[in-house]
Amino acid sequence: MWNSPKVGILGGGQLGRMLVESANRLNIQANVLDAENAPAKQISAHDGHVNGSFKEREAVRQLAKTCDVVTAEIEHVDTYALEDVASEVKIEPSWQAIRTIQNKFNQKEHLRKYGIPMAEHRELVKNTPEELAEIGKELGFPLMLKSKTMAYDGRGNYSVKSKEDIPDALEALKDRPLFAEKWAQFKMELAVMVVKTKDEVLSYPTVETVQEDSICKLVYAPARNVSEAINQKAQALARKAVAAFDGKGAFGVEMFLLEDDSVILCEIASRIHNSGHCTIEACPLSQFDSHLRAILDLPIPAKSLEFRQPSIMLNLIGGATPDSHLKAAERALSIPNASIHLYSKGAARPGRKMGHVTVTAATMHEAETHIQPLIDLVDEIRSQRSDIKTPAAKSGPSKPAPSVAVMMGSDSDLKTLVPGLKLLKDYFGIEPAVDITSAHRTPTFMAEYAASAAARGIKVIIAAAGGAAHLPGMAAAHTALPVIGVPVKGSSLDGVDSLHSIVQMPRGVPVATVGINNSVNAALLVARILGSYDPAIQRKVEAYAEKAKTENLDQKGVKMRELGWEKYFEQM
């Protein structure tokens, strides 16, 4: 069955090339319509390719004749050419979907009908300063002025900061069909790859994108410090938006996460997308595999779209000279866990996407640590471009999200915790989030703190309290994470009150209790738990025990044998 279907691809750039990689592995012939020796053609040796442009009607017709299904790696194709051949060959997604999506105004008008939340927009019909000023009064400033068509990678967009920018904005986008969009005050840009098959709409997990110079710079997968609820909400929104269009294949859906944690749509691409490149390494099926399967009606197990590990994708962008991006590629060879993809586009122009690097790791923080030197170099290469005036986009919170939270009922518990905190930091290199969260004085804050801990990336909580010690148990009641309780010895009852208050929890809400005042054991328990999934930490736990053994056997033991117990005791 695989030897039969031939897939036609409009466009043979990097997206087409990575699609051909997937086709090659399934022994599916991909016929590419693009210039001779386009990136996608270089890795597909057969005589079924078509030389020409995906905007030429005759070339599209020629391609259609040789294929069973035609798809596109770019939305700026001639949809009238596709409509022409639609009776002869399957087109996925449909030419109607591509036509609606390639006009951003029509795309949004269409999605609005399906109840997709997005920033307000207004059509310009006269493209006059007066008209835009009027719209500015309605939507407020700043606002985005956008070309309806042929807009991609920031081209065709102009951010109008105030009324004064109006003439420049209209000049920059003159002779184009325009609309204006209310400014989205977002705290993060999210994206979801959606795969529409003949009978379902699937999605990959939500990723975080960082844009620079209006093109994608970084993709963090999954999105960092975003709760499971927001991940699900963004996926559901993306699937709903894609379901509004006809046809099969992968769609890239870009969204904004607003300050109030609501998610609105930014825009849709009717194709495989830069925000999905990480799926090559992160998932059993990449977006390219899924697109191919979707348009050929081959099965896609939903489980194959889950992430194996966190990953970060960094684009390699053309710099000041035709080969400056290769410096970054060369540096990437030494980055642990980095997989390199160069697109073989030849000499680079500044700002052109020349390749990308994906780093996977057991934790997002590890991936961040590995990739940071490469981001620094990419920023340096960018700084040498004469066409760039703005500083580099920040890659966001690169401080490690702590995996351990330490809560104490009162600052008087801190001195008890210090030996454990020091052990965690100095010996294990683990920096926990440390907070005062009293179950009695700040019960609501404590509850929220515990309830949101898992979403913040916390894996284990230590909670210390004394007397009628409620904090560990209450924290455990608000989270699904393991909570380690440290009973702090108070002024009366020798700490037995704290111990029993912490350990004797009712069935259903466990607290992992350690000995009275024994924060060292709490810290070691944290290390043992993390160590079950992180061999480096487990080895440190083993080394800690080994050191204790050596001290007892080889130092204290030898000394006592040498000195005798009486002298030893004198010296104690």
Added chain:
Amino acid sequence: MWNSPKVGILGGGQLGRMLVESANRLNIQANVLDAENAPAKQISAHDGHVNGSFKEREAVRQLAKTCDVVTAEIEHVDTYALEDVASEVKIEPSWQAIRTIQNKFNQKEHLRKYGIPMAEHRELVKNTPEELAEIGKELGFPLMLKSKTMAYDGRGNYSVKSKEDIPDALEALKDRPLFAEKWAQFKMELAVMVVKTKDEVLSYPTVETVQEDSICKLVYAPARNVSEAINQKAQALARKAVAAFDGKGAFGVEMFLLEDDSVILCEIASRIHNSGHCTIEACPLSQFDSHLRAILDLPIPAKSLEFRQPSIMLNLIGGATPDSHLKAAERALSIPNASIHLYSKGAARPGRKMGHVTVTAATMHEAETHIQPLIDLVDEIRSQRSDIKTPAAKSGPSKPAPSVAVMMGSDSDLKTLVPGLKLLKDYFGIEPAVDITSAHRTPTFMAEYAASAAARGIKVIIAAAGGAAHLPGMAAAHTALPVIGVPVKGSSLDGVDSLHSIVQMPRGVPVATVGINNSVNAALLVARILGSYDPAIQRKVEAYAEKAKTENLDQKGVKMRELGWEKYFEQM
């Protein structure tokens, strides 16, 4: 720098093809010497390929002229042709290494000098029944009779069960240079991919291989139920063996794990190898990436050779008809987490490698579960071959390795543990290993049990004990894993003795203590710990809390409001 080096590859089969995939991603031109339209050439469109055979001297010379480095995807190349061109082009690994390795007798004689452990062998010089009978007396029966040269995928090997087989064996391998090898009574076949660079010898983790009809059927990565010590031992042996040869690149090292846990060498391949295919999905750098980097003196971060997740590779072998293997490929499309690689070799011959499938998953057991239907189908396809008489190779222990161990000091503690065990099994679907391991009656067994737990894949231990309850603390003293202690209420002191014996551990050895007799909380603590790394389990912990909340609010609460407390109490 990437645009310059050209790599020549002797052989354009599936190994060459996957090597070209890696070259494509680095925009390195690979010139392939093989028949026109060989699998590797199909994904590399340029005019630098050479049509011909890697055994023709003239063709090798022609290839060498166009390249900076020449390598081979097969060891049965004409090393004299390589020697011829060695002054004009770099050859990696060296022709000397390939020449020694392609003769299995010379390979072993060479490795013996370097102290590599392997099965005893004897050279045949006359190939007579008398000579082999004499050798049989020395080595014992069964023994393996092997051709020194041109032996691969079982061709050139004959297992001589007893003296009576001698005439048939010599007939089967007549006119070939022979040697005999002592039978290795192994419990598992292991393999390690080694990468030799200009200044170091790196290795991937140890995998387990299952052979069928003398060719590789399955690869489990990492090897199942093998301790970290054996993993390290096998890697060290493999690196030492490869270090004995000259030149750079990937080498496949096959080994036997014997009953006494010693590891001996089986054989080396001077190339990328079937046992390393899983690295495409399982590692940031595949064996093909690493080979390419090694021969081009590009950096290889050691961390990039670690496994992201466990994986299983299954070969798709030609069956009774030219397309019967495609049935398996088609089935693989529906297997969760399966990545499919078809080699585009055209029509299949029975027994020919036509493709492979790799399944990755969070745990080996999950991967085993996903791939089983595909193994069953592959076995069925094989059973239809007329050239096959033997039953399918067993894929070995498919029982899941438990991630939780439950230890009790005495069977009298079992009834206390039952509610927790039931919760783990019935609600969370977690089947722990459950054992009686008394700290007082079986102290040595207990110590070994705890000490080996991590190597057996255990992530958390529950230990229950009563009275002078030493088991949890002693178990914790012998392992780096988190140990959860359940104090069991004895006949006196109301369980306070057990509680204090378990919780009041000295600094340095923590026990996560739960309430007296509260095995339910111990089970929930296990789920919380595993859940920190397994979202499916964490969701179940959340659902458990949600259920408890609903019961209290919506059922008991409503009932008490409706009935009033007096009636409610009557009905209790």
